[in-house]
Amino acid sequence: MRPRYDEMHDAAGAPRAHYRLFADWLEQTPEAVLQGKRREADVAFHRVGITFTVYGEDSGNERLIPFDMVPRIVPAAEWRMLESGLRQRVHALNLFLQDVYGERRILREGRIPAELVLGNSAYRSEMQGLRVPGGVYSHISGIDLVRAGDGEYYVLEDNLRVPSGVSYMLENRRMMARLIPELFARQQIAPVERYPDTLLRTLREAAPEGIDTPTVAVLTPGAFNSAYFEHAFLAQQMGVELVEGADLFVRDDTVYARTTRGPRRVHVIYRRINDDYLDPQVFRPESVLGVPGLFGAYRAGRVTLANAPGTGVADDKSVYPYVPEMIRFYLSEEPILHNVPTYQLRDPDALRYTLEHLHELVVKEVHGAGGYGMLVGPAASKAEIEDFRARILATPENYIAQPTLSLSTCPTFVESGLAPRHIDLRPYILSGRRIQVVPGGLTRVALREGSLVVNSSQGGGTKDTWVLEA
Amino acid sequence: MLCRTASDLYWVARHMERAENTARLIDLAQRMAMLPERFERGKASAAPWRRALDALGSADGYLARHGRIDGAGVVRHLLLSPDNPASIHSCFRAARESARAQRVAITSEMYEDLNTSWLEIRLLDAAQLDRDGLNQVLERIKIRSASFRGVTIGTLGRGEGYQFLQLGVFIERADWAIRLLDVVGSHDGAGEAEEALDAAEYFRWSALLQSLSAFETYRRLGHPAVTPTGVAELMLLSEASPRSLQTCAQSLHTVLRDLGGSARLDVVRQAGAAEAQTRYARIEDILAGGLEHWLQAAMARLTALGDGIHRQFMTSTDVVPA
Numbered sequence: 154m155r156p157r158y159d160e161m162h163d164a165a166g167a168p169r170a171h172y173r174l175f176a177d178w179l180e181q182t183p184e185a186v187l188q189g190k191r192r193e194a195d196v197a198f199h200r201v202g203i204t205f206t207v208y209g210e211d212s213g214n215e216r217l218i219p220f221d222m223v224p225r226i227v228p229a230a231e232w233r234m235l236e237s238g239l240r241q242r243v244h245a246l247n248l249f250l251q252d253v254y255g256e257r258r259i260l261r262e263g264r265i266p267a268e269l270v271l272g273n274s275a276y277r278s279e280m281q282g283l284r285v286p287g288g289v290y291s292h293i294s295g296i297d298l299v300r301a302g303d304g305e306y307y308v309l310e311d312n313l314r315v316p317s318g319v320s321y322m323l324e325n326r327r328m329m330a331r332l333i334p335e336l337f338a339r340q341q342i343a344p345v346e347r348y349p350d351t352l353l354r355t356l357r358e359a360a361p362e363g364i365d366t367p368t369v370a371v372l373t374p375g376a377f378n379s380a381y382f383e384h385a386f387l388a389q390q391m392g393v394e395l396v397e398g399a400d401l402f403v404r405d406d407t408v409y410a411r412t413t414r415g416p417r418r419v420h421v422i423y424r425r426i427n428d429d430y431l432d433p434q435v436f437r438p439e440s441v442l443g444v445p446g447l448f449g450a451y452r453a454g455r456v457t458l459a460n461a462p463g464t465g466v467a468d469d470k471s472v473y474p475y476v477p478e479m480i481r482f483y484l485s486e487e488p489i490l491h492n493v494p495t496y497q498l499r500d501p502d503a504l505r506y507t508l509e510h511l512h513e514l515v516v517k518e519v520h521g522a523g524g525y526g527m528l529v530g531p532a533a534s535k536a537e538i539e540d541f542r543a544r545i546l547a548t549p550e551n552y553i554a555q556p557t558l559s560l561s562t563c564p565t566f567v568e569s570g571l572a573p574r575h576i577d578l579r580p581y582i583l584s585g586r587r588i589q590v591v592p593g594g595l596t597r598v599a600l601r602e603g604s605l606v607v608n609s610s611q612g613g614g615t616k617d618t619w620v621l622e623a
Numbered sequence: 624m625l626c627r628t629a630s631d632l633y634w635v636a637r638h639m640e641r642a643e644n645t646a647r648l649i650d651l652a653q654r655m656a657m658l659p660e661r662f663e664r665g666k667a668s669a670a671p672w673r674r675a676l677d678a679l680g681s682a683d684g685y686l687a688r689h690g691r692i693d694g695a696g697v698v699r700h701l702l703l704s705p706d707n708p709a710s711i712h713s714c715f716r717a718a719r720e721s722a723r724a725q726r727v728a729i730t731s732e733m734y735e736d737l738n739t740s741w742l743e744i745r746l747l748d749a750a751q752l753d754r755d756g757l758n759q760v761l762e763r764i765k766i767r768s769a770s771f772r773g774v775t776i777g778t779l780g781r782g783e784g785y786q787f788l789q790l791g792v793f794i795e796r797a798d799w800a801i802r803l804l805d806v807v808g809s810h811d812g813a814g815e816a817e818e819a820l821d822a823a824e825y826f827r828w829s830a831l832l833q834s835l836s837a838f839e840t841y842r843r844l845g846h847p848a849v850t851p852t853g854v855a856e857l858m859l860l861s862e863a864s865p866r867s868l869q870t871c872a873q874s875l876h877t878v879l880r881d882l883g884g885s886a887r888l889d890v891v892r893q894a895g896a897a898e899a900q901t902r903y904a905r906i907e908d909i910l911a912g913g914l915e916h917w918l919q920a921a922m923a924r925l926t927a928l929g930d931g932i933h934r935q936f937m938t939s940t941d942v943v944p945a
Contacts, residue, residue, distance in 0.1 A: 199742070376724045381723075385727050409943060411627075
């Protein structure tokens with residue numbers, strides 16, 4: 154039996170110091186009041202319309218992501234460590250991208266196998282040799298952390314393409330402040346509310362050179378996208394236009410928005426659509442979500458895309474094992490945050506080991522996301538394991554395997570009352586002239602007992618994340 | 624503002640106004656259907672419902688589909704039917720969808736209000752209509768519409784977004800001033816001496832005033848009796864009624880002048896010309912020339928103005944400024 158770490162209670166079952174205030178409040182608040190607050194949260198989330206769309210069900214199916222009232226609380230000292238670790242990691246990842254699309258030093262020196270990077274489907278040859286403003290590729294990064302049974306944090310994966318979820322971080326905080334204002338008054342919880350401001354500043358700093366007052370827009374695939382609520386929310390909070398591909402057009406390598414007063418130039422696009430769909434002239438020709446000529450304007454330095462196309466080559470699961478190496482190579486520092494030990498199944502020894510231990514490992518598709526295409530060995534049936542074995546054998550290079558971490562738990566309201574459920578944490582890191590880490594993040598919780606899959610598309614819920622300032 | 628945003632906001636307002644006016648139309652038909660049959664000059668009691676469908680230009684389609692016209696069926700069609708794109712159900716759905724696409728351009732209170740309305744309307748079915756009664760349901764729909772109007776006025780910054788919502792409100796409301804008048808006036812009250820008004824006519828024209836919540840306004844203007852001339856004047860030419868064609872035309876002209884920034888724009892001239900038609904008209908002349916004929920011409924002007932708004936603000940020419 155692997156040791157388990159509970160965020161709220163120590164091994165003896167007593168509340169940890171940083172949870173004491175909350176635990177007292179929880180104990181002193183009558184059951185009926187707690188239920189009332191949970192109902193209030195539900196009604197408010199419905200009314201505000203914070204929903205997401207589930208793929209694979211009826212199209213346009215809007216659902217609430219379940220919100221849980223017990224926060225994840227991170228003590229100040231722990232956060233300081235996480236913050237430096239995140240800053241270091243994102244810094245190195247951006248330097249890696251700059252290098253890959255530039256001189257390729259790290260490949261030439263053999264620190265990372267070149268074919269792993271250049272043969273990767275997320276590598277964009279169109280980006281080769283292009284200089285991006287400030288050398289920043291991933292302006293907005295989400296790094297998924299878990300705490301294992303040993304009490305240590307591990308980076309589960311990096312998200313450098315279009316990381317989502319930050320609107321839930323902000324809405325969850327708003328909800329908690331509304332439900333239990335007294336707890337915010339009694340302890341120092343680091344505010345997250347400035348995120349939209351910081352994001353806007355980061356985006357403006359990314360503008361093409363020589364543009365003093367850039368026009369920023371958020372590019373969304375449209376109202377039927379699962380994260381549409383977030384796109385709209387962020388545009389609204391930043392006070393910028395929310396555009397769809399059809400609202401933009403390109404003339405002479407310049408991007409314009411179609412407005413009621415004629416065409417208006419756009420300088421920075423926070424794009425929430427994938428590389429593939431950005432520009433049908435360069436990427437997928439059948440895409441109707443993008444803007445013909447957009448990439449040309451980008452190459453000409455007339456518009457900035459955030460994040461840059463091609464960032465996926467740095468957050469790919471097959472490149473993930475090399476991130477500690479990147480930190481040593483570019484920063485001459487030791488990584489502050491641990492990676493989860495990872496077997497690359499392209500390696501015959503790793504493949505053999507994995508096939509013999511499928512029942513105890515987590516196997517992930519290299520390009521999978523959202524909890525799709527993943528095997529959790531200890532929780533899988535014999536049939537599921539055999540099915541996965543066949544898939545791995547067909548294309549081993551498409552898979553990695555990791556030991557099943559016993560994710561830490563946090564008490565969570567479920568049918569039967571409060572019960573421990575597994576959680577992870579996605580902090581958000583903004584890279585402009587400086588790298589800024591929002592003190593908090595999105596805590597996701599696997600609502601099914603024993604489940605380790607926290608993705609909202611797989612029935613996960615969310616919690617507020619409190620970073621204590623003292 | 625994006626062309627798409629302008630268009631979506633315009634349609635949010637049109638659909639909300641359409642939902643409210645459809646509720647008023649049902650109310651009117653219901654009142655007229657209560658008139659004892661002997662006053663209806665031999666027509667079946669379904670006649671008011673037929674006229675309601677006629678006012679929307681959908682009687683033939685309805686008959687083809689349902690075979691016959693009866694009150695309960697028409698109410699379901701106008702209120703609940705998800706298949707009728709003009710039903711109150713569909714209007715709320717469309718308004719909420721457009722608002723959802725434009726959450727950035729409106730206040731969160733506005734979206735929450737629309738979302739609340741939709742969650743309520745979505746659950747409305749024939750059984751609940753039976754339970755609560757038609758009048759109570761119509762009241763609720765008008766209150767939902769009023770609530771959105773109030774939240775909009777009270778929370779949305781005065782800018783282009785507000786102006787496009789205004790355009791949507793007044794284009795749609797003007798349209799309904801004409802349609803609702805047509806329901807009662809299509810048998811033409813022109814030339815009838817006031818003393819010749821029989822009880823049935825009084826009943827119909829005051830039903831129209833009540834459905835428009837305009838009875839008090841009408842009385843306050845000092846009309847001694849409810850006459851076709853008086854009611855038609857109130858609905859077409861009066862500046863005192865918030866729902867008259869004149870009030871709508873004037874608002875459209877004002878908003879378009881502000882929005883266009885220049886009186887030289889085609890669409891602004893169009894709106895000015897439309898306003899002049901009601902500002903300087905006399906009700907006697909309108910009735911003498913035939914009410915129905917005048918209403919048709921007014922509807923054509925309105926349609927052209929709607930097209931003009933769309934062309935000017937919601938279509939992109941992609942001609943880059945030099």
